[in-house]
Amino acid sequence: MKIFVFFLALSGLVGAVFGGNFYKDFDITWGDGRAKILDNGKLLTLSLDKSSGSGFRSKNQYLFGKIDLQIKLVPGNSAGTVTTYYLSSLGSTHDEIDFEFLGNLSAEPYILHTNVYAQGKGDKEQQFYLWFDPTKDFHTYSILWNPLSIIFSVDGTPIRQFKNLESKGVAYPKKQPMWIYSSLWDAEEWATRGGLVKTDWSQAPFTASYTNFNALACTTTASCSANSWFSQALDITGQQRIKWVQKNYMIYNYCTDSKRFPQGFPPECSLV
Template sequence: MAIFHSFRNECISMLLWVLAFSVCVWGRPATFLQDFRITWSDSHIRQLDGGRAIQLILDQNSGCGFASSRQYLFGRVSMKIKLIPGDSAGTVTAFYMNSNTDRVRDELDFEFLGNRTGQPYTVQTNIYAHGKGDREQRVNLWFDPAADFHTYTILWNHHHVVFYVDEVPIRVYKNNEAKGIPYPKFQPMGVYSTLWEADDWATRGGLEKINWSKAPFFAYYKDFEIEGCPVPGPANCASNTRNWWEGATYQALNAIQARSYRWVRINHMIYDYCTDKSRYPVTPPECVAGI
């Protein structure tokens, strides 16, 4: 991994020899506002620890959101998040990548669905490729994500998209373009997060409503890491096979990761669109191809 702070200062000089050797890759920000911007309700986002952490607030007046200042094409994004404690039913804390295009969008979603006190938090992942989404999977987290910070990561390269929780893979979406299945690789995506009220669907399909007597609700973020090809930026960055995330180590899960992945899916998966015959009487092609 690059040494983030010094790497930025070297990017300008690196561009002079980019065609011969490598490309400039963006590293993680030192503070929140260095690489992110508030997109929704700045009164509900507070910077902590000199901007190295933030607090998101949800109350009856508003939720809030933020986004990266730039878009990226392939790479890895990661954040440490501490979710809403106690009765969080009806709330959604989201961390995702989005191409910000209306009709043919690409998107990679983490959505943390709150629950009643004592019930497990559910994380829903979804993938949009060339405008087609509806690929939800849900996993009950095997720890209390409100008790401490945990790391949530999206790895995106030419071979697959992998969602990680504390380095444990919980979702893999392979590039099956050779079988005619869309894969997000043409549009750069920004990094987004929101905290909002969605009690019409978020908890038990909308059966559990938000308890506003528990408001305000707080979620915390820190250690914002982005390493990828910025757009606009060097034209050949995204296709450069020397980018670390395109290396052999990151083209498929290793044996240990594969075991962890199977463990999650056997013990903690509670919904998979691939097996939902009420929605998909014919199994979606990417499920048959192997995701």
């Protein structure tokens, strides 16, 4: 009965395909000319200088979907900079699904920071190194969000899964449509080695580039449940790949940070 009611609640949604043109799919929201759409809408760049960063937001809100975006990160000495790509609703009880790329000194690896917010509460951080240089070429960063789980992937390799454990009392984002956001901004107070390494403004402007946005997603207008991604879960190969990534490239997991949670880990940590 609960499943039936849930699918009825989704009857106001329609599955659709978006992508191919940044003019059609996104609005530049800030940056005073530092964000640019180029190549007839096929390329978008964000820039950061000492005065300001820049950012954009999707024209549509989505409630569940498979979202892909190719990004080429700031090259060279990117210490102090943060490039973000995330889904978020609004308000104090917002939901959010985060990719954040924390810059570093030349020849030092970026840190990929992930987080999930449900009903305004986050504190679910996992961080990774990447197994390639994300500044040399475009790479695909994907979010699969459906009623079963949220799966973060890089170039088709899953790196993290956040399961729907509402039946165990763990909040899960499933009711609030979210926009897609991206930004490039200065976070030298904390981004690189806890703020020990500051932004070198002689290297500015810093630029991140975006292409090949694609979304198989539900917007707020008939049933989404017929789409294959709507019930997609990790298969055996996906489970093996996520274990490989987490064994070799995970550098922080909130579920193992006993100093942060001296009274005990969040419940989902023992349920996955």
